[in-house]
Every structure is written in C-alpha cells, then in structure tokens.
Amino acid sequence: MTALEAGSAVQRRVGGWYQRTTSRWCYVFLLPALVLTAMFTFYPMVMSWVYSTMDWAGFSNDMTFVGLGNYRELLGDHMFWSALGRSMIFVLVGTPLRVGLALVVAVILNRQVMRLSVAFRTLFFLPVMASASIIGVVMTFVLSPNNGPINTALAGTGLAGSPVEFLSDPKLAIWTALLVHTWKNFGITMIYWLAALQTVPAEYYEAARIDGAGWAGLVRHVTMPILLPFALIIIVLTAKENLQAFAIIQAMTQGGPYFSTQVMEIFIYRTAFAADEAGGVPRLGYASAAGCFFGTVTLLLALVQLWVARRVAETRRELGRARGDAG
Template identity: 40%
Template sequence: MINSARRGGRGAPWLRRRSLWCWVFLAPQVLVFLGFVAWPTVASWYFAFFDWDGIGLPDDFVGLDNFVEVASDPQFWNSFGNSLIYTGALVIIVVPTSLVMALILNSKVVAGRTAYRVALVLPVVLTSAVVGLQMKNIFATQGGVVNNLLEGLGVITDPVAWLDVGPAAMAVVIMVGAWKTFGVKMIYWLAGIQTVPTELNEAAEVDGASRWQRFRLITVPLLMPFLFVITFLQILDGLRVFDLIKTMTNGGPYFATDMVPLYIYRYAFEPSAVSNDAFALPRYGFASAAGIFYGLATFVIAVAMAGLIRFWRGRAGT
C-alpha cells in the first residue's frame, strides 16, 4: 500500500502536467473561438443599441430604434425575400437531384464512378468569390461565353442580358449556387445510402419486391434522418450566401438579387452605396441590428427543423 501511495503521489503531478498540456493544445482553438465567434456575437448585441459609426466608443444610445428601422425598411424585406427565394430554390433543386445522382453513382453498374464523383465535387472546393467573378464573365451580355455559344448554335440572334434583368439574374444566380453546392450534398447522400444494410434489399428482392418498392419502402425511410440534416445544411448555405452574390451581381440589377448578408455589408462597410454620399459614415449599430434580426430568423428556421425531426421520429417510433 505504501508503494501504491508513492506511485499515486508521483503520478498526480504527471496527471496535472498532462492536463496542462491538453489546455495548451486547446488554447489556440479557444482563442480563435473567443476572438472570431464569441466576442463578435456579444459585441453585435451591444452595438445594436447604439447609433455608432465605428469611431471611438459607442455613446449614442438609441434603444430599439435600430431594430424598428430595420423592420420598417422595405429594402431589408426585399433582400430578405430574395434570400428566402434563393434558399428555397436551392433546397428544391439540390436536395432531390443530389439524391438521384448519389443513387446513380452508388450503383456498381456505372463505370468510372470515382471520376464522376470527383468532377461533381470539384466546384465545392472552388472559392465562391472566384466562381462569382468567372460566372460574371461567362454570362456577360457582350462577349460572354454563354451568349457566344448560343449565337454560334443559332439559338439566339441578339445577346441575352442574363445579369442585367431581374428575373434572369436571379435564375442565373440560383443555377450557379446550385452547381456550387451540389457536390457536397451528393457526398452526404452517398454516405447515407451506404449505411443502408444490403441484406434488407437482398431479402426484399428475394420476396419479389421491385426496385421502386425497395427504394420506397426500405431506402427512403432509412434515409429520412439524412434528408433532414442535408436540407438543414442546404438552408444554411442559402441563407448565408455572400461572396458569390457580391462578386457576381453585387445585388443588382436594381437590388433584384440583393441578399440580407449583402444588405448588412453595405451599411457596415459601403455606406456610400446606401446614401449616395461619398463621405457617408458606416452605421455599425444599424448593421448589427439587421444581423441580429436575420440571425433570429435563421434560429426560428433551425427550431422549426428540429421540431420537424422530432415529429417524424415520434411518428416513426424511433
């Protein structure tokens, strides 16, 4: 027992040193979290109650005036509606098509499956800002690749103003956003499909179930948890889009593709674009209030998704 106590006595400092090293390795991540997540979040709530231009310390307390102004600004609701349209379109397009492609690429009869997977995932690793700049050139009215190709094929006689007309610009932005986020959702579906036990499909096939019946009665129910997660991730991708829109259309034409993150950015970093005054000062308090307003809307969507998942699990008895 004496030896055990001695070993324990010698071990205690070693355990403390080991715990200390754990905190040393965690420290960089903790500092990054505090500096780039926790502090900006707390500061945004604080600044939202002031009329502050970023110079000095905020001292002009306005209470809820910034929130009232955001809620009464038609331009905010225009950008909010555009964000919902963009997000909804991406969910409708990407979630089912990526599932279909995952089912195809999961089939053993498809040759070159790995090459197809790599090709479809490549857009995901591209920087959104670079994609936006390239797509702006590709869909340009004069000299754009798309117009040149369509004119060469005889499909059109005059150039199409893809990014200069509101509905067309929104359609192009949605198409590019879907192309950009398609690959990663397909990978998620592939991961989900590969969790489906092959024994269930084989047993159902022996019992005479058709391919469609096996998919509807076995694959789909087992993929429902993945459906909720993928849909939620796609909603987040749509709601927080910024750099793609900034470099591709900058919210134009006439704010037809304006999104809430871009709206917030203008008030915080491009005040001259809002007031048409080259010497206008930023409105960090107002931008913070708009960000909080939008964040709360995103939180409501997340809670709704969580409730939907709980409802489905209750019905499924899981």
C-alpha cells in the first residue's frame, strides 16, 4: 500500500468516526425536546382519547367506563353543535376575509414606489405581538355602549341614534368577536403574503411592462399565478389560527351573551372545568370526547386542504410541461 492510499484509508476511518460521533450527539441534543414533546403533546393526546370513554369529573377517583356513551350524547347535544357551527363561522367567514384583505394590503405595500411601507407593515403587525387577552379586555372598553370610543363616534356623526350593543346583543356579539379576532391576527397573514411576493422574479415584471401591462395587469397575469401555491398554504395556516379564538373571546364575552359566542374551545373549557348554573359538576370525560371529535373534524379538513394543494401543484406542473412542449 502506498503512502497516498494509506492516507486516504486513514481519512475515511476518521471521517466515518466523526460522522457517527456527530450523529450521536445530535440525538443527544434532540432528546430533551423529544421528551418534552412526548410529555406535553403526545401523552395528553392519548389520554384525551382514554378519558373520552369515561364518565369522570376530573377531580375525584370516581371514574366510570362508558365506552362510546359520551360520543352518542354529543350527537344529540344542541350546545355542542351550536359551538361547532360558530367555530365553522370563524373558519368559513373569517379565513377568506382575512386572507383577501391581507393580500390586497400586501400587494400595495410591496410596491417599490410605496412610501412609508415599513411603517405601515409595523403598524399592521403590532396587534399580533400583543396578548390576545389584553386585546380582548381593551376592546370591551372600546366597544362599550357607555362612552366607548366607537359608540361616541357613531353618536357624534349621527350614524347611530342609540348606543350599539356590540358585545351584549346576541346577534352582533359573534360577528364583533370575529372582526376583533381578524384585526388582531391580520398582520401575520399580511407577512405571509409579503414573504410570498418576494419570490416573484423582478424580470417577470419587467417583461410584462415591456409588453404594455399596467399595475392591474402585473397583479393579474404575473403575481397571482405565482402566488397560487402559497395561497393554499396561507389559507390552511389562517384557517388553523381561526380555530384558536379562545383567549380573545374569553376576555371579551366569556362565551356570552346567552352562549352566542361560545365556540368549541369555550364549550370544551366550560364542560371540563366549570360547573354549570344548575349546580352540575365539571365533566372532563365528556369534554375530552368533544375535544377528540373536534380534533378529528379539524384533521379531516386539513387533509382535504392538503389534497387540494397537491392537486393544484400537479396541475401547475402539467401546464408547465404543456407550455414547454408548445414552445
């Protein structure tokens, strides 16, 4: 064996040892995160399914196995279906509202000629950084019928003859909560769109301008086709965020008035930890069944959205190949 071959063999042995050692240390450093994930994510998920088969208040040793009894009771529970419907309002109405408005604002702020663009981005993003509970408490004062700023402005301009009960009227409360939640999280969706807009090559805009396209034409024929795959991802993320409205609703209305803002998270919380007005005890087992049911519905919606995203991506690839063959 020559000196060169011997040196290469030593390098291979040293390199293999280094890679094995590095891999082992990577697993060692990942171990704490894996343990915490198992303790605070996977274990509660598994135990939720176990508790969903029990009749249990959560704070005693009196636990009775009922099998699918809690799920059968859910199917006939009007309060459960009403709460699920309100959560779907947040998804089906709040998602397109926030995604659409955020896209319009992002396209405007992405223009190079737009002055104070950074200042406006910061202004829109500030509510995202604030605590949802604080936002909820502040908005109860802002929307108050007793000298609240919004009602004062409506009365001063003559748009309302009497104070508007934004949070006390069962017909208005859910929509008010939806708008406040949309405003609070608007900035993060706008940032998603701004990040997606950065992927559009500047050369495409220049070529379109040479062809005589105006600003509207650039948006329609250059920006939107490229943003389509990102749009599906942003819709999924926004829909997921719209299902997490517990903190802001709890701070503003606590699910009232007359349960008109009780979404699924509020329903599960009340059932699990709060005794009802009739003197009933908390029902952690029944709440676990509601949580498992809601989680399954959410998972199915996510799978459908991912399937649609995959189909759209495949269609785009086919169109790209067709254009290439035509060229």
